[in-house]
Amino acid sequence: MIKYLGSKRTLVPRLCELITALEARSVIDLFSGTSRVGHALKRVGIQVHANDHNAYAATLARCYVQADRDELLADASRLIAEFNRLPGAPGYFTATFCEQSRFFQPHNGARVDAIREEIAAKALPPELEAVLLVALMEAADRVDSTTGVQMAFLKQWAARSHNQLELRLPDLLPRAAMGKGSAHQLDALAAVGVLEADLAYLDPPYNQHKYLGNYHIWETLVLWDKPESYGTACKRVDCRSRGSAFNSRPESAAAMRAVIAGVQARHLVVSFSNEGFIARAEMEAMLRDRGEVLVLAHDFKRYVGAQIGVFNLRGEKVGTAGHLRNTEYIYVVSDSPAALDRLRPLAAAADALATASP
Numbered sequence: 001m002i003k004y005l006g007s008k009r010t011l012v013p014r015l016c017e018l019i020t021a022l023e024a025r026s027v028i029d030l031f032s033g034t035s036r037v038g039h040a041l042k043r044v045g046i047q048v049h050a051n052d053h054n055a056y057a058a059t060l061a062r063c064y065v066q067a068d069r070d071e072l073l074a075d076a077s078r079l080i081a082e083f084n085r086l087p088g089a090p091g092y093f094t095a096t097f098c099e100q101s102r103f104f105q106p107h108n109g110a111r112v113d114a115i116r117e118e119i120a121a122k123a124l125p126p127e128l129e130a131v132l133l134v135a136l137m138e139a140a141d142r143v144d145s146t147t148g149v150q151m152a153f154l155k156q157w158a159a160r161s162h163n164q165l166e167l168r169l170p171d172l173l174p175r176a177a178m179g180k181g182s183a184h185q186l187d188a189l190a191a192v193g194v195l196e197a198d199l200a201y202l203d204p205p206y207n208q209h210k211y212l213g214n215y216h217i218w219e220t221l222v223l224w225d226k227p228e229s230y231g232t233a234c235k236r237v238d239c240r241s242r243g244s245a246f247n248s249r250p251e252s253a254a255a256m257r258a259v260i261a262g263v264q265a266r267h268l269v270v271s272f273s274n275e276g277f278i279a280r281a282e283m284e285a286m287l288r289d290r291g292e293v294l295v296l297a298h299d300f301k302r303y304v305g306a307q308i309g310v311f312n313l314r315g316e317k318v319g320t321a322g323h324l325r326n327t328e329y330i331y332v333v334s335d336s337p338a339a340l341d342r343l344r345p346l347a348a349a350a351d352a353l354a355t356a357s358p
C-alpha cells in the first residue's frame, strides 16, 4: 500500500479486534485514506462501506473494499503483464513531476505516462480500472523521491528512485461473507446522510495539513485531467480551493459534532491523536451523547517525516522535530452496554501497556 500520513497500519490488528468484539457485521469507514482498515475488515468477512472526499482514496477503496478478487483476477493479471511490457512515452507526468519538479526519475515518469494513457484508452469498467490505477499508484510510490508526502521532493535522489517501475497485482480479496463492499467519494458531512451500518469508524485529519496537498500527485494520476500547477511541488491549482472542515481549527469541532450526531450506526470507533485540534476531554464530551465512552491509548513513534527532520520546499533539511512520540486515542461508544462490557478487558490492557510501536 502507499506511504500515507496518519495511516493506521500498526493499529489495524487492534481495530479489528475491537470491531469483531462488538460483533459488527457491517462498517462505514468514513475517512478511508489507504483503505487498509476497510481491507482488513473485509478480510475477516465484514461488509465495508468506505468513503473519502479525495478521488485517489475513493479509487483505493474501489480496489480494496468494493472490487472482489474472483471477478477481476484474470483480467487484472493479464493487463498488468501487458502494461509492464509498455515502453515509456514522456508526456504530462514526466514534464510536471520529473522535469519541472523531481519527484520521480524521468525513465519512470515516461512509463507512468505510457501506462496511464493506455488505461484511459481502454475505457475499462470502474472496478477493473480502479485495480489498475492502484497498481500504477503503488508502483510509482515504490520509486518516488520523497519522505512520504508530496509537499516537497528530496534534494538528492532517493535510492529507490533509481529502480525500474513495475506494476504488481494489488492484494484483492474475495467478497466478504457479510456482503459486497462499496466505495464513495463524498464529504463526510454528506456521507453520514446516505450510509448506514452496524458500526462507523471515524479517522478524520487531525490538523490543518490537507491530504490533497500532501498527495496531489495521486489525485492528478487518478483524475488524469492534466491540471495547471503551481509552486516548487507543482501542486494542482484546485489544492487552493478544495478544502475540508476537519482541516480548520475553528470549524473542526463543529464538523466532528455533526458527524457524530448524524452517523447512522449503533457503535462508533474514533481514532484521534493527542496532537490534534480536538482534545481528549472535548472528544469524550461529544461522544457521550451516544452512550458510555471507552478510551484506549496507544503510544506511537511520530510519522517518518518527523523522524527524519524538518525540510523546506526545496527538500533541504532546516531543522529537527520537537518530539518523536505521540499518543493515538481510540474512543469507542455504543448504545449497547453489553457490547461495551466485552471491550473492557481490552481497554484496560491497552491503557496499562501503552502498546504498539511501528
Ligand SMILES: C[S@@+](CC[C@H](N)C(=O)[O-])C[C@H]1O[C@@H](n2cnc3c(N)ncnc32)[C@H](O)[C@@H]1O
Residues within 6 Å of the ligand: 004, 005, 006, 007, 008, 009, 030, 031, 032, 033, 034, 035, 036, 037, 051, 052, 053, 054, 057, 186, 187, 188, 189, 203, 204, 205, 206, 211, 212, 244, 245, 246, 247
Ligand atoms: C487520517 S486519514 C485516514 C487514514 C486511514 N484510516 C488509513 O488508515 O489509511 C484522514 C482521511 O480523511 C480524508 N478527509 C479529509 N477531510 C474529509 C472530509 N471532509 N470528508 C471525507 N474525507 C475527508 C482525507 O482525504 C484522508 O484520507
